[in-house]
Amino acid sequence: MRTRILAFATALVLAALGAAVPVAQAAAPAVTGTECKASGGTVEYISTTGLWTCLNGGYNGELITER
Numbered sequence: 001m002r003t004r005i006l007a008f009a010t011a012l013v014l015a016a017l018g019a020a021v022p023v024a025q026a027a028a029p030a031v032t033g034t035e036c037k038a039s040g041g042t043v044e045y046i047s048t049t050g051l052w053t054c055l056n057g058g059y060n061g062e063l064i065t066e067r
Contacts (some may be wrong), residue, residue, distance in 0.1 A: 030065040 031054055033043045041057025043064055052064035 030063040031059045032066045033064050035059060036062075036064060 033052075033054075036043050036054035036057060036059050039054075039058030041054045041059055044053055044055045045051075046053050054060060054062050054064055
């Protein structure tokens, strides 16, 4: 019985975290690829995160939302 309750609680926590991740990404500051390049940066795909990111320039480390 305890194992089932623990498994259910774990599933609820993981579901809540999974739903919160896209919201956190949407709230993060983001720029367009054009803005990144205009500031002297380059648009790079980071395979460990699966996101496009601006490297160097004025927006170093910020997420890319559009071209």
